[in-house]
Amino acid sequence: DTAVSQTPKYLVTQMGNDKSIKCEQNLGHDTMYWYKQDSKKFLKIMFSYNNKELIINETVPNRFSPKSPDKAHLNLHINSLELGDSAVYFCASSQDWGYYEQYFGPGTRLTVT
Amino acid sequence: ELKVEQNPLFLSMQEGKNYTIYCNYSTTSDRLYWYRQDPGKSLESLFVLLSNGAVKQEGRLMASLDTKARLSTLHITAAVHDLSATYFCAAGSNDYKLSFGAGTTVTVRA
Numbered sequence: 076d077t078a079v080s081q082t083p084k085y086l087v088t089q090m091g092n093d094k095s096i097k098c099e100q101n102l103g104h105d106t107m108y109w110y111k112q113d114s115k116k117f118l119k120i121m122f123s124y125n126n127k128e129l130i131i132n133e134t135v136p137n138r139f140s141p142k143s144p145d146k147a148h149l150n151l152h153i154n155s156l157e158l159g160d161s162a163v164y165f166c167a168s169s170q171d172w173g174y175y176e177q178y179f180g181p182g183t184r185l186t187v188t
Numbered sequence: 189e190l191k192v193e194q195n196p197l198f199l200s201m202q203e204g205k206n207y208t209i210y211c212n213y214s215t216t217s218d219r220l221y222w223y224r225q226d227p228g229k230s231l232e233s234l235f236v237l238l239s240n241g242a243v244k245q246e247g248r249l250m251a252s253l254d255t256k257a258r259l260s261t262l263h264i265t266a267a268v269h270d271l272s273a274t275y276f277c278a279a280g281s282n283d284y285k286l287s288f289g290a291g292t293t294v295t296v297r298a
């Protein structure tokens with residue numbers, strides 16, 4: 076019974092393509108996040124939504140666009156993929172905004188060739 | 189911007205011995221998290237520390253928080269092979285973002 080799930084797990088695509096990663100949580104949480112982990116394992120927040128509203132939008136190229144159709148889902152769409160976008164993207168959720176533990180999904184390994 | 193530094197970045201442990209990972213953060217934070225990541229896997233929450241002097245223990249791992257020193261430690265007692273993983277600390281800033289350290293890659297050898 077997966078708490079935070081992501082699809083796909085692996086994504087290999089060519090430069091210039093557009094791709095989406097989907098995330099779903101069944102924990103009843105109000106807040107969801109996207110993180111990027113680079114090849115050196117460094118983790119950085121990209122976006123956060125609370126109750127479907129965008130509350131964190133870090134310095135991320137506008138080729139990246141998150142969408143939250145409802146509280147349980149947060150998708151990440153990436154336009155015009157570049158080599159530097161290759162990374163592992165993690166979705167996470169927490170009960171609410173603020174001092175709450177974040178639960179991470181299994182990650183999506185994106186490789187841009 | 190809240191910066192988080194972990195050290196060491198790599199730690200080779202001998203089974204049965206004790207070790208400590210240090211996590212320093214640059215500005216005021218009243219919440220500190222420790223996560224474990226196995227190779228190719230997701231992050232697993234280990235500890236949430238929300239107050240000065242907080243100490244939490246689970247098995248061979250013990251985490252503590254000193255908000256005045258802006259320091260958290262993760263102490264490993266009598267290391268075993270199963271503890272081989274990368275350990276991340278993350279501190280929360282006033283705007284509720286989590287800033288992660290670079291991670292400490294732990295290898296436990298016989």
